[in-house]
Amino acid sequence: MTDLLSLSHVTKIYRQGGLLGGRHITAVKDVSLTLGQEPEILSIVGESGSGKSTIAAMILGQTAPSEGRLDFRGSPVAVHGRVERRAFMRQVQPVLQNPFEAFNPLKRVDRYLFETARSFAPDGKRPSREEIERMADTALSHIGLSLAEVKGRFPHELSGGQLQRTAIARALIPQPRLLVADEPVSMVDASLRMAIVNLFSQLKKDLGLSIIYITHDLATAYYISDRIVIMKKGEIVEQGQARAVLDNPQHPYSQALKEAVLSTTPEI
Numbered sequence: 676m677t678d679l680l681s682l683s684h685v686t687k688i689y690r691q692g693g694l695l696g697g698r699h700i701t702a703v704k705d706v707s708l709t710l711g712q713e714p715e716i717l718s719i720v721g722e723s724g725s726g727k728s729t730i731a732a733m734i735l736g737q738t739a740p741s742e743g744r745l746d747f748r749g750s751p752v753a754v755h756g757r758v759e760r761r762a763f764m765r766q767v768q769p770v771l772q773n774p775f776e777a778f779n780p781l782k783r784v785d786r787y788l789f790e791t792a793r794s795f796a797p798d799g800k801r802p803s804r805e806e807i808e809r810m811a812d813t814a815l816s817h818i819g820l821s822l823a824e825v826k827g828r829f830p831h832e833l834s835g836g837q838l839q840r841t842a843i844a845r846a847l848i849p850q851p852r853l854l855v856a857d858e859p860v861s862m863v864d865a866s867l868r869m870a871i872v873n874l875f876s877q878l879k880k881d882l883g884l885s886i887i888y889i890t891h892d893l894a895t896a897y898y899i900s901d902r903i904v905i906m907k908k909g910e911i912v913e914q915g916q917a918r919a920v921l922d923n924p925q926h927p928y929s930q931a932l933k934e935a936v937l938s939t940t941p942e943i
């Protein structure tokens with residue numbers, strides 16, 4: 676069966692600086708990984724600058740690889756073309772890091788939900804007001820909120836946790852098959868982080884979603900993931916079942932990460 680997602684020898688090189696004296700940075704180097712059709716949470720863990728966000732951007736089709744290829748359900752990840760991008764984004768949705776940046780402070784949060792519902796109506800037709808509200812309310816119900824609770828509110832009128840959950844609900848409106856969540860809880864109060872990452876496990880179970888969870892926090896990754904990929908300096912240094920990676924890390928970097936997890940009180 677065709678994989679849901681496959682990255683094959685993916686490399687991304689950025690050029691920094693001017694034409695003269697500029698330098699190249701290899702953000703991601705020869706990364707290969709796959710997600711099967713079975714719903715799964717895959718965490719990509721690594722320190723700052725290890726290439727995690729660059730991988731997320733390539734999976735979302737926001738930037739093309741310099742080498743290698745990315746396929747979603749057997750077709751190249753759509754980077755160009757409005758129609759192709761829209762069709763692709765119906766199936767693959769991002770959850771952004773900072774909900775306070777994702778939402779304009781002067782815009783009511785329900786507007787974001789309604790705009791997404793309008794853009795991704797199931798049959799591609801212009802949905803009625805009732806349908807739009809129903810799509811928003813259904814998505815919110817999956818994350819434990821309702822439209823009545825967020826309607827008419829500005830971002831500052833919701834808690835950080837509620838706002839991040841609303842951002843996740845927005846990503847659910849197109850009924851995607853894959854969520855790409857890049858550090859989705861790093862800006863959320865420590866006491867709420869676990870509730871939000873637990874939500875991912877719930878969504879996997881309830882909606883059959885696969886989730887790529889990008890984080891520098893091995894503890895939350897271990898807790899919710901089926902598989903973990905550990906990155907260092909743009910390369911995968913270890914990957915495997917979450918339990919195997921944490922119980923018996925093979926690479927010195929993974930061992931050091933585990934030590935760091937065990938020696939600090941996890942903020943979860």
Ligand SMILES: Nc1ncnc2c1ncn2[C@@H]1O[C@H](COP(=O)(O)OP(=O)(O)OP(=O)(O)O)[C@@H](O)[C@H]1O
Pocket residue numbers: 689690691700701702721722723724725726727728729730891
């Ligand atoms: N648009 C860009 N142009 C030039 N260099 C970039 C660009 N984006 C990322 N880089 C560089 O690529 C490398 C990997 O960055 P990336 O953001 O993918 O890492 P990360 O693991 O997500 O880090 P963080 O956890 O801090 O977000 C870094 O050296 C970064 O400076």
